[in-house]
Amino acid sequence: MTEVNGYQQSDNEKKLTILNLPALEAEAKKIIPTGGFGYIVGGAEDDWTLRQNTLAFQHAQIVPKALSNIESPDLSTQIFGIDLKTPVMMAPAAAQGLAHSQGEKATAKGVAAVGGLMSQSTYSSTSIADTAAAAPGAPQFFQLYMSKDWDFNYSLLDEAVKAGVKGIILTVDATVDGYREQDIINNFQFPIPMANLEKFSAGDGKGKGIGEIYASAAQKIGEDDVRRIAEYTKLPVIVKGIESPEDALRAIGAGASGIYVSNHGGRELNGGPAAFDVLPSIAKAVNHQVPIIFDSGVRRGSHVFKALAAGADLVAFARPVLYGLALGGAQGVQSVFEQIDHEFEIVMQLAGTKTIADVKQAPLTHFNYQD
Amino acid sequence: MTEVNGYQQSDNEKKLTILNLPALEAEAKKIIPTGGFGYIVGGAEDDWTLRQNTLAFQHAQIVPKALSNIESPDLSTQIFGIDLKTPVMMAPAAAQGLAHSQGEKATAKGVAAVGGLMSQSTYSSTSIADTAAAAPGAPQFFQLYMSKDWDFNYSLLDEAVKAGVKGIILTVDATVDGYREQDIINNFQFPIPMANLEKFSAGDGKGKGIGEIYASAAQKIGEDDVRRIAEYTKLPVIVKGIESPEDALRAIGAGASGIYVSNHGGRELNGGPAAFDVLPSIAKAVNHQVPIIFDSGVRRGSHVFKALAAGADLVAFARPVLYGLALGGAQGVQSVFEQIDHEFEIVMQLAGTKTIADVKQAPLTHFNYQD
Amino acid sequence: MTEVNGYQQSDNEKKLTILNLPALEAEAKKIIPTGGFGYIVGGAEDDWTLRQNTLAFQHAQIVPKALSNIESPDLSTQIFGIDLKTPVMMAPAAAQGLAHSQGEKATAKGVAAVGGLMSQSTYSSTSIADTAAAAPGAPQFFQLYMSKDWDFNYSLLDEAVKAGVKGIILTVDATVDGYREQDIINNFQFPIPMANLEKFSAGDGKGKGIGEIYASAAQKIGEDDVRRIAEYTKLPVIVKGIESPEDALRAIGAGASGIYVSNHGGRELNGGPAAFDVLPSIAKAVNHQVPIIFDSGVRRGSHVFKALAAGADLVAFARPVLYGLALGGAQGVQSVFEQIDHEFEIVMQLAGTKTIADVKQAPLTHFNYQD
Amino acid sequence: MTEVNGYQQSDNEKKLTILNLPALEAEAKKIIPTGGFGYIVGGAEDDWTLRQNTLAFQHAQIVPKALSNIESPDLSTQIFGIDLKTPVMMAPAAAQGLAHSQGEKATAKGVAAVGGLMSQSTYSSTSIADTAAAAPGAPQFFQLYMSKDWDFNYSLLDEAVKAGVKGIILTVDATVDGYREQDIINNFQFPIPMANLEKFSAGDGKGKGIGEIYASAAQKIGEDDVRRIAEYTKLPVIVKGIESPEDALRAIGAGASGIYVSNHGGRELNGGPAAFDVLPSIAKAVNHQVPIIFDSGVRRGSHVFKALAAGADLVAFARPVLYGLALGGAQGVQSVFEQIDHEFEIVMQLAGTKTIADVKQAPLTHFNYQD
16 A cells, blocks of 8 residues: 555556456455545436446347357457547546556556556546556547636646547536535545646646536537547547537537546436437437447447447446556556456357457347336 | 523524535524424425425436537526526525524525525514514515404515515415424424514414424415415415416416426425426426526525426525524625535536526436435 | 034024134134134134235235215125125035034024025035025025045035025135144144034044044046036036136136135135235136125225225135134024125215225225334 | 265255245255355356345236136146146256256156156256156156357257257356355355266366366357257257347247347346246247246246246246255155145136146236335
8 A cells, every 4th residue: 555645545456356347346445544535436416327337238138149150259349530449438437546546557557458448537646648658559548628728727737738639528518516415425535636736726636626617617518619639639639528419410510529428327317318328319319420439337358249239339448447457556557447348248149149240230129127 | 592482593603614405404404493393394294295395306307418518607587577696595484592592583694695685474472573684684485374354364465565665475395294204203392482473362482392383374275375465465475385377377367477487395285296307297397487586405506406407496495504594693694605605606606507408408317326 | 502522512602702813713622622613713834824824914904985975875786686785795614513502503593683695515514494494585605625535526406495594605726734733733633523424434533533534535626517507506606716817717717606716715725815915917807797695804994895895706714603603502603694794884874985996996095014 | 864975965855844945945944054055046146136036026907807607727738748737847957966966867756756847957867868768758858058169069959869868958148157155155065976978078067166067068059059959959948148138039940949038147147137028928939939948036936827827838947846855855845836736726726727728828917116
């Protein structure tokens, strides 16, 4: 353990033996301090949307194709011309120093080890440059929480471009912090500085609650912001936090090169639908104009399959990765991705799908199951 | 504590630290005597409709509008030309002396402190004049449980008009008391007089059960009564307890200036639908001819949003307010309203809605969730 | 207690204080011997249909009529010209000596005390004549479990006619005993003779299991049997155990004067629908050609209302009555009927329905609730 | 008990007293060693599809035919000209030596005793010839897990033909082992050799996990394989693991003489629909061109009825049989079949169906029940 400002950070570094990703939560809870764990695990209000996110995968069922004459499924895919060995990517997640002393650097290494795509959060514990340098040559996206201060935004985007990121994820569903009861119960304040905020006039976030952090960010985010970032960076801008077909089309109209369907893992607006449930109508509206990334609730190989079959091009997740990070550092992250890839590969074979393209065209049924 | 006729009334007066409104119930149970608490918390028969009232908010989901470019949502609204700082109002609730020695006077003060709308019950522990005087200048409605004796009705209405109330809520869904098992188990009788009944031939209610109280009231309530009250008071009459489009239109035809969709918090007819589920069809039928007030089951900011988006103009609640009243008097009431307003404001921002008018036009989805 | 063949029969005789009918089961379990209680309470296979019977009342919801200007609801109704003070009747139930030493005689008295309709089972503990004589002048039906031996059938029908019964209920849904696990677990055999079987060649049932009893009865029951009984008795024949519109029409075609929608309280065929769910389509098909009696799952006043609104003319139940019988004899039976009538009367008033005819025309909604 | 390679095999041989088949699981768990029991009981991932398999029978309900004038239902039926005394057959199940020292030989005897159809698995503990010889003259099918090595496949098929099997079941839904967490938790490896694999180049399976066993088998299975097996054996080939109408038609086009609707008891692909839910659409597409066998989740007589009424010609199950095998050997297997036949016969009588043909034409309703 490494102690920083009274907070005990894990410095584990080992491969994990994983039965399944849901089981990691209880293990991680033992080693992540209460405040940090509550920040990671919690959702908004009474966690209703958070719970539905995972339960909603039961709303669609995989129809296996028999006699498909395939073997050795191939998980590799592409986005914006980037070759990936797996369609499962790391979702942007703040403050990974809460889980491990190496923070995002370890996550980046673990993700690179499986040939996946890393995304960095604006609110990372480690800096854009450091996280990028931790996995040289591996593809990364940078996620932007827009500041009211455009000088600051430009400065971050400059760093991201300089670090070689392949795309900008603009988060638009968190213009204020969700009503997160775990953080209130724990009176949680970030014990660890956010590296990217150090040059930010409002300070580095240390000793602040998430509410204060968000208050320093922009509440007003509009279509012009998408255009501005795209023009400034010349990078693909993916708008994250889309939950309706109308918004997906407006984002594309505003210059988005990608749509990121998500409800922020149930951490922002409670009482909205499960992300998986809104995916099909959005995919239909987008109609392959731009790629779609999906997150919120993904825990199983079968979830990855269902999300791709429902219209996603990449599938992201974060909480289980942070648990793996706490339990095993970079290798723990790698173990988490290997586990979900392993489960997903089995599902691909059993469903009779050889490639990710096959998965995307696989049919789903929609019987109504209750539990 | 103040003891009245052997009943221990809270006389707390303090701001409350509230995590969420559902959590208040257990706290309040500790300080409200069993009989009074049972009277407040209970529903009819096996509480099925009561439970569905809150669960039904899961039947509709909020579709956030991304890239909406808004900040600082504005909760202010109007009804009958009255300016309100919040669309959340106090539902009429009887016998608030059960929760606090200051009864409705404290509630009125707390509601006024947030710029909300108070409604007084016929069966109040404090008189119309006293409750009105507790919050001078603040808007109040008076709720009428019609007596068989029109002299008595006129007398009450006269007092209400004199006290300056802005509207009359005529309750039509409680022509006999619901089968409330909590009251039977506790053999509950009102320990505290009902101030407005003191001049009533049947007595002030003290030492009576709710069945006896209702028996003294009118069972027959018809369209003519709406007209009669409207003509007599020249005030807007809002008919409370409407659960179908047909009845809403009939009430309007009979002179109602407002419709109050409610199933009396599940306290009267058990086995009817959740109030939230019948709201959209009623709103469609009413078609903005008159404003719609909604109550039954509201506990969260997201519930307020959903009720407005489903057709309500104001959203009322009572039980959590009574718990706040018991725990903190007028300040406790204020804390309860501030909590739900705070949650609601977050939801407004995250949903991309700047004004109450925006909320009323926000779309809802209707995926079928089970828990 | 009265001991008969080692079986302890209750001989209670008192009015009961009842909170609600579901709560009676636990009370009754304390005084009815295990085997007898298991026989009464149990259903077939895993009790799935039994459970759905009561849960299904949640599939329809009462839409109250506001401003209906009514008071003092009138529960009286008629069937086959018989005046009844309540639409709630006693379903035929075997072997009531299991619950009380006075058996069906006490039940008949209790039912008569509320002005309701009694039905006697072929497998009664007391004889047709004795049960009829216990409540002189009160209306009764006789339920026939057809024997293979028509001399025996005619003999029973002769007795019933002689005793003045007003109708014959022919049970057709029990041509073999359901797979009742409670009886198997308890190795249950009837400790008490069945009076009507004493002249039956197969014996009086004492010391036999229900399987043996049914084995002595007719398995083949067809349309001709309906005609034969109607012609022989000149009484209305009500065919009991109808679960589809087709069968209702066939029964009418075969001479039935009434349809009895029931799945035998979940005691015969498990895996069929809840009786309440099939009622509307049957009522639509029958289209008032003949009256419809309904049972299976009724426990609340709101259930009575819903069954009538869904198409029934009379609503029957048995298990709660048997619990009341065990706990209080004839007066206990009376208390059970008074309780459900009381709840039902409240529902009628709150729903805005003055008469049973109004209830039958009351609308129901069908929102999908889960619990 | 017989100890083989440190594994304790039951050698019980007795008739069982069975309340119901679900209750057998707990009994069997007491005598089957943990690893073997986990292998038998477990499903894939979180067992969701496994659980839905049985719950899904609640999605359809039996509509009894009243006044049907039938008695003594006849359970006999035919498939491919084979006379059977029951439509309930033994599903192919691997490694029955885990449950009993006599393995498939005892199962075959027990199945023959009720006049049912046995199917042998490629991965049987006893050889094709021995299992066939255990029940001389009784009908059996042989289930093939295709090897990559066609010499081996031909050799197995030769043995099967020589042993007189009446059909070949080709399993196509297990081209890799499902993600079975029970086996991972128990680090399960087969303690007992698989007799049919002894001449297989990859060894007899002893000391291997199911993953290794499947790895030696063919992953690529296509339409040509169906044709090849049919032509080689001249026997009916039944393709097992069909879950969609499209695949059923393709299998028939490839020469299948029968369709076997199954999701492998939830042991392979998790996240697919319950087998019972896909049966009606497949039956409609197949339209009686070839017979349909159904398994996955069958535990009750009412389940057998529903599967036949939904389109199956035979209904198979395995887990309860293995529990009966462990508890009572051949006689235990016989007891299990007698129990489900007994329940099914009661359901047939109560549903008013005299023959299996009647059952196949019986209507089902589809009310939406939650539990």
